[in-house]
Amino acid sequence: GFGASQMISTNNVAELLAASNAIATAIDSNAKKVLIKTDSEYVIKGIKDWSPSWIRNRWYKQDGSPVPHQDKWKKVLSNINTLTDKGASFDIKWVKGHTDVHGNIIADKLAVIGCMNSKMGHEKVQITTSQPEGYWKDKNEKNPLLHHRTLFFNTLRHSHVPGEYFLGNH
Numbered sequence: 001g002f003g004a005s006q007m008i009s010t011n012n013v014a015e016l017l018a019a020s021n022a023i024a025t026a027i028d029s030n031a032k033k034v035l036i037k038t039d040s041e042y043v044i045k046g047i048k049d050w051s052p053s054w055i056r057n058r059w060y061k062q063d064g065s066p067v068p069h070q071d072k073w074k075k076v077l078s079n080i081n082t083l084t085d086k087g088a089s090f091d092i093k094w095v096k097g098h099t100d101v102h103g104n105i106i107a108d109k110l111a112v113i114g115c116m117n118s119k120m121g122h123e124k125v126q127i128t129t130s131q132p133e134g135y136w137k138d139k140n141e142k143n144p145l146l147h148h149r150t151l152f153f154n155t156l157r158h159s160h161v162p163g164e165y166f167l168g169n170h
Contacts (some may be wrong), residue, residue: 014111015040016072019047019092023079027086034083034090039097039104043076047092051077 019036026034038044051073054060059067067073083090095101098108 012040012042013069013072015043016046016069016076018107018111019043020072020076020079023076023083023090026088027079027083030086031083032088034088036090036092037095037101037103038092039095041094044092044094046073047076047080 015038019038019040022036023034053062054067054073055077059070061067080090095104097104
């Protein structure tokens with residue numbers, strides 16, 4: 001999915017909103033097992049490492065300053081609690097960004113769509129859900145270039161150059 005808004009944002013805020021919306025979508029679909037894969041160390045460390053001390057310290061960091069983006073962090077943690085209260089398991093895993101992890105490639109493309117919509121003044125959110133099948137495997141038996149939606153291969157024998165591909169946006 002992607003989203004666009006008129007708010008001025010940072011990458012960290014966008015990552016938090018993405019995680020929160022992903023968990024909310026899992027809640028709405030009555031998912032029983034949720035694994036979020038993200039390239040945001042900020043979100044992972046916030047959920048796994050930092051949030052328990054933030055809550056203990058009434059949303060202040062160890063240096064005494066308030067936790068940035070508290071409202072968004074509280075929403076993420078509230079969504080996780082709602083999900084687990086409904087009996088679902090939850091985990092979050094880091095994946096290296098800008099590599100051949102197919103889900104991350106698609107997420108980056110959707111982030112660009114959301115950013116462009118925001119720049120054009122369009123506020124919209126679009127989320128499509130589907131059953132997780134081979135699409136989300138950690139390891140894929142096929143060359144990752146074959147799964148890349150913007151790469152096109154020349155199949156005309158008379159002009160084919162081995163290893164050559166075209167980059168496009170259909």
